[in-house]
Each structure stands twice: as C-alpha cells, then as structure tokens.
Amino acid sequence: MKLLLISYVSPADKITGGFRPASFTKFFPEAGINVSFLTSHPDILKNKEILEKYNIQSVELVRPIRIRNIGYKLKILALMETLKLDTLFFFPDIFRFWNRRAGKRAQQMIDREKIDAIIVTGPPHSPYYMAYKLAKKNSLPLIVDYRDPLTGSPFMYFPPIIKQIVRRKERKIVNYAKLVITVGEECSALITNSLKLKDKEIHVIYNGFFEEDRPDLTVEKRSKFTVSYFGHFYILRQKGFEALVAGMRRMIDKHNLSPEDIVLQYAGKISRKTLQKILDGSNMKDYFNDLGLLSGDTLFKEINQSTLNVVLVPPKTSYTLPTKIYDYAFCNSHIFLVGEKGEVTRWCEKVDQIYTQTTMNPEEISEDLWQLFTKWKSKSLEFGCDEEKILEFSRRNLALKLAEKIKKAIK
16 A cells, blocks of 8 residues: 655654654554655755655655745735734645645656555645645545644634635545544544534544654752743743743742752743743742753753653643653653643543643642642652553554554545
C-alpha cells in the first residue's frame, strides 16, 4: 500500500506539528505502508540526517509561499490579523496560494506512482481543499489529520459569512474522508460539535514522542524551590502567567521568603518587554531568572532540575494540547497545572504523572504553592510518572496504531 502524504510543514520546521508527519514516514513501512511525501520546506533535502532519522524515502518539494513573509515585512499582514481581516481575504488561510503549484505536483506524483490513498495534515488547513479535489478527481480514499481544528479553533477568527462558507466546505471534506483523525479527545469533540457531525467518528492519535529523543538525565533538583515555565504564553496563556507571578508574590510576602528560598524561571521566545512589564507589576525582579531560549540537552537539564514545571491551560478555550508534557514526563517532574481541567489533566492521569492542579486565582495559586513548598522542605514532595504507561505514547506505537486504522478504512 502506498500513501501520498501532503503536509505544508515538515521535520525541517522544528515544530511539534512538523514532526507529526515524520512519525508516519518513519514507522508506516513496518506496517506495510510506503509514503510519498509532498511538503514545502527546502531544507529537508539539504539535511541528510533528517532524511535518515525519519526514514523519508520519497519526498517532493513545492517552494513555500512568499506572500506571507512579504506581508509581515511590510506590516500589512500583521495589521490585517490585528483587525481580523486576514481570513476575509485569504480564507481559510494565506497558505492557500501554495495549493495551485502543490496540486499540480501532487497530480504528477499520482500519475507516476501507484497511490492507494491521500493523507493530508494541517494546519495550515488550506491543503485540505487541494487534497479533497485530488482525491475526488482520482477516485482515491482521503484521510484527514487535524493537528488543530479549523472553524472551531479559538486561535482563528472568521467573519460570520466567511465562517459559514468555510464550515460548509470543511464539512464536505470531512464527510468525504474515509478516516478523520486528530490529536486529543477535546479536539475531537470540538470538530464534531462545530461541524455538527452525527455519524462520523473522529479518531484520536496523540502527538507522542520519539523514543530516541528521550533525555538521559541523572542531575539532581536545585537547592532552592524552583518554579519553571518553558515555552510561549502569548495572549491566550498570558493571563495564566500573570496569575502565577501574582500568586508567587503573595506567597513570598505572606511567608517572608527570600530569593534564596524560591525562584521563578522562564525559557522561551516571548517578548522581553512583555515579560518585564509583568515582573515589574508584581515586583518579582529579584525572584526571577530569565533562561533565554533553550533546546536539546540544556533544556532537559533545566526541566529536570526544576522543583515544579508549569503548564498553563489557556482560559476560555475549547481545548489545549499536552505537548509540553512529553518533555516533562522524562525529567522526573512535579507538574504545576494552572487552569481548568481537561486534556492535560487526563493525560497526567493516564500515565500516573504527579501533578497539582490550581486555578488562575492568585490567592489559590499562593495557597497551593505554599503547600508544595512545605512538602518540599520536609522532603516529602513527589515527582515523576509511570514509565511503562508513557511508552504507550511513543510515536512508533501511535503510528502503527494509525497504520492499522488506515488499512482497515480503505480496504
């Protein structure tokens, strides 16, 4: 069996979404499925290590769109996004300009190779339309893989009329597909509800982790109570970070703690002006450590040495992904979950991950932090998860599980 995999992003993009299709190319051959890969990132062919690591045997490139970079450079696209006009002119997204060239190349691949089905993964979502047209034209089964929803996404805004058009097209694509998959239960429910699907099952295949990327760590925890947040918080997670900072400040004042007792750490790409504004507002400068942008062994070492590793659940959103949890899971962590219960909480419970859930109320954060601090001082604070249970989420196991679903769906 041979699949044509269409993914605008690829392993060369170095983002979580980019690595999802890589798990298909790497492990599907074990289940008797070969993959021809169509993507946009030119670096993928320049880096032989990527090709070998992810077992990419057949790859075709269609250069990425330039209008997005030009739009940001001229600040026109950023202004349109701020005014929520981008989807009015570029629906469902600006990547639609990639479709025409990519569609021609995909048709050449179908004509040249014996393709049994098409699998398309997004975001961006516009390649869904191109894959749907190709599948219908060539009478091929279609598999749709959502890494994020489209019309139900809290991260995308559509004017009402445009939303109706996009949703109608999206429902047509999903109903045509032989198999629809996504990354978690909350995302599955969101797609089902936003498209009003009745008889269409959305299958869950988690993002997972590559076993070979697991860190080999033996470092000890720091000698001071260290609360760390790794990643981005932008607008949707910023309220959670602000509540965390305010809660820590209350705890410090109430129990008269010094910078030698407790520290808040951050590593990520967020604007340092935004970060400084939050810290200045709570007078936390003396209790804060800016780690910059970390990756690889350095990142895992800091996660492992931290007392609490923070996960911020965005408020008033329909879903969140437990992506960062995979990094935390192998670093003997105690997770401090700020926000409502949901996908991340369920994942922790599935693998017996030690965690503490709190709300975005600074007063409650302060009380919960003090209880954890007290346990830490008495050396009774617990860390870690069940290593055997977490292996169920290896990308090999998940890819092979999906491969069986695909073979069953398109027989």
